[in-house]
Amino acid sequence: MAVYDGKALGIRWIVLNHSLTQYVLRRYLLRYPGPLRVARYRRLAQWPWLQPVLEQIKPEVLPPELLEEVPILEPVDSGLLSPPGVVPWPIHYPQYRCEVGAPLNCALAQRAVEADPRATVCPRCGFMTTLPLGRVVQGEQGHYRVGPCVGQRGIGRSYQATLLGAETPMTLREYLLPERYFNPRDQQQRRDMFLNQVGVNLADGRSQDLRVIAPIEALAPLGETRAYLILPVEDQAMDLNHLLTVRPPFTGAEVHRVLRQVLQTLTGLHQQRYALSPGRLQTGIVHGNIQLSSLLWVEQGGEEFVYLTDFALWEDAIDPLVIEAPHPTPQEDLRALGQVAFQLLTGGLNEVNGQRLNPKREAHWPAVHPPLKSFIRQLLGIEAPFPQAQAAYQALLHLPPEPVVSQLAPPSVVDRRRRSRWKTALVTLLGLGGVGLAGYLLWQGLRPKPLEAQATPPTCCFEAVGSVPEGNFVYTALAGDVWETLLQWQPQDGLTLPWAEQLAQDQPGLNLIYRPTPSIAAALEVVQTRQAAFAVVPIFEPLPPDLAAQPIAYDGLAVVVAFSYQGRSQGLPDQLGGTLTLIQVQDLYQGKTQFWGQIQSGLNLPLALYVNPSPTTLAALDQFIFPEDAPNTPSSAAPVGLPPLPMLRRMINDFETAGVGSLGITPLSSIGGQCSVYPLALGSSRRQAVQPLRNASGQPIHPDVDLCRTKGVYTLDPRILSQSDYPLAYPLAVVYRRDNRLPPIGPKFAELMLTEEGQTYLRQVHLSPVP
Numbered sequence: 001m002a003v004y005d006g007k008a009l010g011i012r013w014i015v016l017n018h019s020l021t022q023y024v025l026r027r028y029l030l031r032y033p034g035p036l037r038v039a040r041y042r043r044l045a046q047w048p049w050l051q052p053v054l055e056q057i058k059p060e061v062l063p064p065e066l067l068e069e070v071p072i073l074e075p076v077d078s079g080l081l082s083p084p085g086v087v088p089w090p091i092h093y094p095q096y097r098c099e100v101g102a103p104l105n106c107a108l109a110q111r112a113v114e115a116d117p118r119a120t121v122c123p124r125c126g127f128m129t130t131l132p133l134g135r136v137v138q139g140e141q142g143h144y145r146v147g148p149c150v151g152q153r154g155i156g157r158s159y160q161a162t163l164l165g166a167e168t169p170m171t172l173r174e175y176l177l178p179e180r181y182f183n184p185r186d187q188q189q190r191r192d193m194f195l196n197q198v199g200v201n202l203a204d205g206r207s208q209d210l211r212v213i214a215p216i217e218a219l220a221p222l223g224e225t226r227a228y229l230i231l232p233v234e235d236q237a238m239d240l241n242h243l244l245t246v247r248p249p250f251t252g253a254e255v256h257r258v259l260r261q262v263l264q265t266l267t268g269l270h271q272q273r274y275a276l277s278p279g280r281l282q283t284g285i286v287h288g289n290i291q292l293s294s295l296l297w298v299e300q301g302g303e304e305f306v307y308l309t310d311f312a313l314w315e316d317a318i319d320p321l322v323i324e325a326p327h328p329t330p331q332e333d334l335r336a337l338g339q340v341a342f343q344l345l346t347g348g349l350n351e352v353n354g355q356r357l358n359p360k361r362e363a364h365w366p367a368v369h370p371p372l373k374s375f376i377r378q379l380l381g382i383e384a385p386f387p388q389a390q391a392a393y394q395a396l397l398h399l400p401p402e403p404v405v406s407q408l409a410p411p412s413v414v415d416r417r418r419r420s421r422w423k424t425a426l427v428t429l430l431g432l433g434g435v436g437l438a439g440y441l442l443w444q445g446l447r448p449k450p451l452e453a454q455a456t457p458p459t460c461c462f463e464a465v466g467s468v469p470e471g472n473f474v475y476t477a478l479a480g481d482v483w484e485t486l487l488q489w490q491p492q493d494g495l496t497l498p499w500a501e502q503l504a505q506d507q508p509g510l511n512l513i514y515r516p517t518p519s520i521a522a523a524l525e526v527v528q529t530r531q532a533a534f535a536v537v538p539i540f541e542p543l544p545p546d547l548a549a550q551p552i553a554y555d556g557l558a559v560v561v562a563f564s565y566q567g568r569s570q571g572l573p574d575q576l577g578g579t580l581t582l583i584q585v586q587d588l589y590q591g592k593t594q595f596w597g598q599i600q601s602g603l604n605l606p607l608a609l610y611v612n613p614s615p616t617t618l619a620a621l622d623q624f625i626f627p628e629d630a631p632n633t634p635s636s637a638a639p640v641g642l643p644p645l646p647m648l649r650r651m652i653n654d655f656e657t658a659g660v661g662s663l664g665i666t667p668l669s670s671i672g673g674q675c676s677v678y679p680l681a682l683g684s685s686r687r688q689a690v691q692p693l694r695n696a697s698g699q700p701i702h703p704d705v706d707l708c709r710t711k712g713v714y715t716l717d718p719r720i721l722s723q724s725d726y727p728l729a730y731p732l733a734v735v736y737r738r739d740n741r742l743p744p745i746g747p748k749f750a751e752l753m754l755t756e757e758g759q760t761y762l763r764q765v766h767l768s769p770v771p
Contacts, residue, residue: 022057025050029061051518055613055641064638092155092688093320094681095180095577096127097702103127104176105152128176128225131159137172137228139217144172150236153293154310155319156229158236170216171236173229175318181577182225182320186601191220194227194317210268211261213296213309227318234298235309240344241292249347252369252402258344259375259396261306262295262337266389269308270330288312288328290336292343321581321683334386338379361542369402461757463506468752469743470509476523477536478615479516482555482669482732485765487514499761503752512749519615527735534736534746538616540623548738550750551731552758553767554721556692557620558668559585559728560648560677562655572596572661573678573703575603579689580680582624582727588663589625589639596661605661608654612666613641621665624728644670652676668692668716672766678703684727692717692726716768732767 029041041062044050093103103109109122109129117132135146147160161172175194177187198218213235220227240258250258270284287294287308294310316322342359345366357364359380365373375396377383386392459465477483486499497505503512515532517523523535528546539549559580561572576599587593589609596603611617642650644666654660664677671677681700683689691700694717701714721729734753736746752758759769 022053025053026057026061029057045518093127093176093178093181094579094689094691094700094702096122096125096178097704098122098125098127102152104155104157110149128178130157131172131174136164137161137219138221139219139228139230141217141230142166144170144230146172153239154289155315160236161230169233171231171233173231173235175227175229177225177227177318179225187225190317191227194218194314195220197313197317198229210265211298211305211307212265212269213307215314218314229314231309234296234307237296237298237307239293240295240297240306240340241348243297244292244344244348249366250344252345252372255341255344255368255376256372256396256399256402258295258306259337259341260393262290262308262340263389263393263396265308266330266333266337267393270333270389284330285311285313286328286330287333287336289315290333290340292340292348295340321579321689330388331381331385334379334389334392335381338376338381341376341379358542371399372402375399458759459751459755461506461755462503462752465507465748465752465755468507468510468748469745471743472511472513473533473743473745474513474515474531475534475536475749476515476517476526476532478520478523478538479518481614481616482667482765482767483536484516485669486761489761489764502757502761507752520619524735527737530737530742533742534734534749536732536734538619538730539733539735540619540730543735546738547735548746549731549733549735550747550754551722551733551770552750552753553732553762553769554716554718554729555616555667555669555732555767556716556721556726556730557617557624557665557728558671558679558692559682560651560664560666560671560679562651562662563676563678571655572603572605572663573680575600576680578678578681578691578703580682581689582682582684585663585665585682586625589621589665591638603661605659608651608660608662609639610647610651610662610664611639611641612644612647612664612670614643614667614670616667617665620667620728620730623730625665639665648674648676668768669766672716682727690720690726692720692729715763716766718768718771721768722771 025044029044041054041058045054096103098106099108103122103125106122106125106127108124109127112119112123113129113132117135119129121128130149131146133146133148137144137146143164144161145164147162150158150160152158155175157174159172159174161170162168163170177190182190195218198215213231216230216232218227218229266287269287273281273283274285289310289312290308294308296307296309298305298307312328339359342357342365345368346357346364359365359377360382374383375392378386378395379392386395489498491498500512503510515526517526517535520537520540523532523537524544524547526532527535528544536552538555539551543549561576563571563573580599584593584599588599588607589611593599594607596605596607611621640650647664647666648671651662651664654662668679671679679691679693681689681691691702693701693714695701695705695714700717705714720726722731734746734750753762754770763769
């Protein structure tokens with residue numbers, strides 16, 4: 001049984017028992033010191049017939065501590081790939097089955113308290129209602145009358161409020177401590193942390209002159225499962241996230257102005273001395289939560305200013321996903337500000353041509369003044385980073401001015417897409433009136449079509465695709481992976497022939513010859529060297545410039561726990577609330593977390609870790625779970641490599657017979673239609689956990705659902721996977737050479753698989769279609 005730590009190259013899992021070959025290879029490899037042994041092992045692993053034997057001896061010849069020294073390809077920074085800009089608020093508190101999927105912003109709960117001001121919970125899901133209109137909240141500096149709820153931002157709700165007596169308009173922010181997430185002890189600890197962390201007050205008592213929305217006072221009444229912040233009325237201003245929905249993307253000059261204001265504020269925050277609580281002084285405060293939604297667009301005297309709000313100091317004190325108080329650094333503030341600048345330039349666009357916008361990629365930048373672009377890349381850490389906010393601020397002031405450019409220059413792809421986006425939002429707003437409707441109809445007739453939203457309906461079937469090159473074409477995919485599952489799949493659901501036979505019947509002039517490769521790198525190499533016309537592989541990193549890719553489906557890694565009716569209430573799906581964060585998964589597999597009790601207090605099950613050793617899984621582990629700079633901590637629960645079905649059987653047996661809480665990682669496509677494990681919803685960074693599986697009515701599955709009764713009914717959500725809302729999602733793509741001299745078999749094969757018939761075949765192996 002092989003032990004994996006996620007840094008091995010992809011291999012095909014085949015069980016062999018060749019004692020002589022094992023003996024020779026074991027003796028040969030053990031002669032070498034650690035680093036050289038790893039290199040020799042990897043060289044031998046290039047021979048397919050040796051791979052199964054090498055895997056059998058791997059635990060002995062390559063203990064986990066050796067693999068820490070193995071160099072790996074630089075992963076794409078997940079922080080830079082966070083879905084940017086204008087996105088709806090994620091679903092918070094999924095343990096409450098809100099009918100509209102938004103417990104913090106649910107009209108049903110609001111109507112309940114309007115009908116009965118004494119109501120405290122929603123009659124449908126039991127989540128806490130909004131505060132009744134007119135309620136008076138008592139603080140140390142006065143009494144505050146609660147007005148209308150103005151909406152949700154992050155983990156809290158905001159209300160209009162009035163300071164009684166002076167009748168001064170204020171903002172009241174409400175934070176919740178629901179019982180399904182916090183027991184009484186946890187609630188008290190969070191209250192204390194909240195009260196001790198709130199405040200941006202200078203230690204010498206001077207008034208704050210920075211553009212910061214500083215809390216006036218924090219309240220956490222005993223006996224209540226709510227806490228409150230009293231803030232100036234400016235906290236109700238529109239944030240940059242919503243601003244991008246009603247205006248075009250920011251120009252370079254506008255981004256320069258935003259950066260200047262925020263860096264000036266950060267310089268003061270990071271350097272001045274503050275009093276966080278009585279007797280507790282601290283030099284410098286890190287915001288820790290800079291994003292579009294925590295930057296407010298405040299108009300004063302006919303000018304616009306950017307204010308910082310929602311500091312991590314108090315937001316994290318209440319967030320149930322934050323188990324341990326983080327310690328953000330000033331450099332993290334600068335990198336987050338760089339991400340905001342990139343999002344402002346792109347208008348909050350998520351992707352172009354099926355690829356997520358990544359500031360590391362040159363093609364993903366809109367037209368922008370090169371010095372400003374280089375400055376933003378420095379903030380992001382792509383180029384030499386700034387040591388502190390003050391250095392960045394001074395560098396910004398000395399950037400050369402942006403020259404006047406011709407308005408006739410052709411826009412980039414990002415420019416065209418971002419302009420289309422804000423026009424759509426603007427026209428939607430105008431559509432509330434007759435003039436808006438007329439403008440909308442006119443614009444619909446005249447606007448250019450988006451690159452990814454063609455007006456023509458999808459092609460029905462293989463035989464309807466024309467101009468397919470004829471002849472023999474070699475292609476490749478990963479050995480033992482999902483594509484081979486499709487090749488072995490037998491007809492069902494009304495399909496009369498297996499995939500290969502149907503394609504051969506409908507395109508008789510096309511003869512495809514399949515030759516598997518052991519890894520993604522090997523697949524790309526055979527395409528680049530023209531040993532194969534195209535490859536069907538998952539994409540995790542930018543491709544070399546001579547290759548192009550067309551997604552034909554989506555998949556993702558599933559993080560699964562046993563789903564058993566024996567002791568179900570004590571099982572991990574219920575105990576974890578059906579969710580983990582990506583950081584928690586990384587810590588578990590990196591060995592930083594070695595007991596379930598470190599994740600959930602009171603969860604005393606022993607820990608066991610599993611991983612599917614397929615090429616896709618191991619490549620995805622390197623990308624998502626094992627960042628290059630993450631050390632492997634020796635763990636008593638090292639991941640065990642098993643194919644999907646043996647893994648699922650082992651996990652359910654662990655729980656039912658040994659009381660072990662097992663965690664496994666395998667592609668979502670490999671667990672379709674089963675009910676022995678539960679795939680957890682996952683969250684990344686500060687985003688709420690996302691469940692990629694939906695039931696027949698389109699709602700996310702949850703731990704209370706009877707998976708076995710609904711076996712085969714739940715499916716992957718194409719929108720969540722294609723937009724990368726799920727943090728472990730990735731596309732399956734056709735990769736081919738950019739060479740007009742070659743027959744266009746790569747693009748045509750992708751076109752075949754994007755037909756309704758091709759997408760139907762891909763669904764049979766539990767891949768998510770292209771929406």
